[in-house]
Amino acid sequence: MTDKKFYITTPIxxxxxxxxxxxxxxxxAADTMARYKKIMGYDVYFLTGTDEHGEKIQRxxxxxxxxxxxxxDNIVDAxxxxxxxxxxxxxHYIRTTDDYHERRVQNIFKQLYDKGYIYKGxxxxxxxxxxxxxxxxxxxxxxxxxxxxxxxxxxxxxxxxEECYYLKLSEFGDWLINYYKEHPEFLEPKERQNEMLKNFxxxxxxxxxxxxxxxxxxxxxxxxxxxxxxxxxxxxxxYITALGYSEEDELYKKYWPCDVHFVGKEIVRFHAIIWPxxxxxxxxxxxxxxxxxxxxxxxxxxxxxxxxxxxVDPNTLIDKYGVDALRYFLMREINFGVDGFYSxxxxxxxxxxxxxxxxxxxxxxxxxxxxxxFNGVLPEEVESVYSDRERELKKAVLTLDANVESxxxxxxxxxxxxxxxxVIKMVNxxxxxxxxxxxxxxxxxxxxxxxxxYISCQAYYx
Ligand code: MSP
Numbered sequence: 042m043t044d045k046k047f048y049i050t051t052p053i054x055x056x057x058x059x060x061x062x063x064x065x066x067x068x069x070a071a072d073t074m075a076r077y078k079k080i081m082g083y084d085v086y087f088l089t090g091t092d093e094h095g096e097k098i099q100r101x102x103x104x105x106x107x108x109x110x111x112x113x114d115n116i117v118d119a120x121x122x123x124x125x126x127x128x129x130x131x132x133h134y135i136r137t138t139d140d141y142h143e144r145r146v147q148n149i150f151k152q153l154y155d156k157g158y159i160y161k162g163x164x165x166x167x168x169x170x171x172x173x174x175x176x177x178x179x180x181x182x183x184x185x186x187x188x189x190x191x192x193x194x195x196x197x198x199x200x201x202x203e204e205c206y207y208l209k210l211s212e213f214g215d216w217l218i219n220y221y222k223e224h225p226e227f228l229e230p231k232e233r234q235n236e237m238l239k240n241f242x243x244x245x246x247x248x249x250x251x252x253x254x255x256x257x258x259x260x261x262x263x264x265x266x267x268x269x270x271x272x273x274x275x276x277x278x279x280y281i282t283a284l285g286y287s288e289e290d291e292l293y294k295k296y297w298p299c300d301v302h303f304v305g306k307e308i309v310r311f312h313a314i315i316w317p318x319x320x321x322x323x324x325x326x327x328x329x330x331x332x333x334x335x336x337x338x339x340x341x342x343x344x345x346x347x348x349x350x351x352x353v354d355p356n357t358l359i360d361k362y363g364v365d366a367l368r369y370f371l372m373r374e375i376n377f378g379v380d381g382f383y384s385x386x387x388x389x390x391x392x393x394x395x396x397x398x399x400x401x402x403x404x405x406x407x408x409x410x411x412x413x414x415f416n417g418v419l420p421e422e423v424e425s426v427y428s429d430r431e432r433e434l435k436k437a438v439l440t441l442d443a444n445v446e447s448x449x450x451x452x453x454x455x456x457x458x459x460x461x462x463x464v465i466k467m468v469n470x471x472x473x474x475x476x477x478x479x480x481x482x483x484x485x486x487x488x489x490x491x492x493x494x495y496i497s498c499q500a501y502y503x
Pocket of ligand 1: 051053054055063064066067276307308338345
């Protein structure tokens with residue numbers, strides 16, 4: 042048993058539709074990280090799941106003439122199959138409709154209420170049904186038709202006024218500003234902190250509506266049966282209810298606080314503002330880090346999203362090119378902290394040049410030469426005939442681990458792969474320049490040929 046533990050999460054996805062490669066992106070990154078930490082000897086807990094309540098799901102189910110539960114069951118089924126195809130090795134898949142989650146969220150809500158952090162009021166504002174979020178006047182997009190549109194999905198917003206319960210976020214603004222100062226590692230990349238400060242914290246935090254009236258597809262509010270718990274308390278709590286909080290403590294004691302929450306940039310504000318304040322109110326230690334990654338954009342610069350209808354189905358890509366190609370592309374092409382592009386052209390270019398040419402060809406060349414010159418048996422190396430270039434290559438290969446580790450420890454997947462491919466390119470160049478096919482013609486160069494094969498095969502293997 043190891044006492045090194047690593048707890049990593051993805052957001053829980055809305056099962057309002059089948060997932061696209063934008064969702065795969067974060068899940069693959071988290072899986073990559075989880076695998077890396079396991080290799081490094083950590084006891085890893087990797088959580089993912091689905092965020093299944095809310096008006097949007099209810100409407101979607103109505104349109105599909107089915108019940109919300111049946112509707113989400115179908116998408117969850119497809120999501121689990123997709124994760125299996127993508128070799129996503131999660132520890133637990135949480136559904137916010139799971140009994141244990143619903144009960145534990147009610148406990149959490151009740152605790153917040155009993156501590157005096159929840160009060161009754163009424164909400165007036167512009168609401169996006171699609172994203173299930175209220176927006177302030179300054180956040181909405183105003184168009185020439187005089188109407189207000191959602192800054193995230195660009196759909197028309199509705200004006201709503203209703204009775205609801207509020208969470209006293211406003212009391213914790215100064216505390217959070219200070220927390221960011223004392224824990225600069227809490228929210229990364231650094232620019233996200235500036236966004237949070239500038240857009241929300243410095244102008245003054247507003248209290249958060251945490252219940253909805255007349256929402257049937259939600260967790261019943263434990264203190265008022267006319268209300269349901271509104272999305273964010275329900276959704277964010279998943280990171281602790283999955284571990285048993287507040288009913289069982291074995292997993293919770295072992296893995297909490299979380300090492301890192303991976304989240305897309307548009308939900309950073311929920312994870313870096315509401316979530317730490319909720320935890321502070323509950324006297325629970327904060328996660329060590331929230332990492333806000335960028336979006337996978339279409340090559341026209343638009344975010345890939347269900348509501349825009351411009352999504353790429355990962356299953357089609359896997360059918361055609363295989364899992365590794367998709368995993369590799371997403372981790373190599375896009376710098377995790379900022380937006381990046383997907384297009385069929387970029388995808389093909391990347392997998393052809395890196396996987397087929399650099400990596401695949403290298404193995405094809407050295408394995409066939411090993412067969413031809415040494416009957417497929419790797420020869421011993423002959424130290425005495427090492428050239429400077431060989432020593433340099435050996436050094437690059439042997440320091441690669443450390444470079445990759447330092448990149449992955451700061452979630453730089455692109456850099457880790459870049460470093461690996463630099464070495465692959467070096468090996469290709471080495472084979473090219475050493476020209477084993479010429480060495481093989483000369484009996485006196487047999488030792489050198491053995492070295493070339495040994496070094497290329499070991500470099501490839503490592
Ligand atoms: N249910 C909430 C999250 C609750 S977490 C306590 C939610 N769901 S979502 O399905 O809309 O989005 C889930 C995640 O997918 C977000 O982090 C979002 O950024 C990510 N992505 C959705 N489309 C994406 C891209 N095109 N590119 C990268 N990530 C994207 O928000």
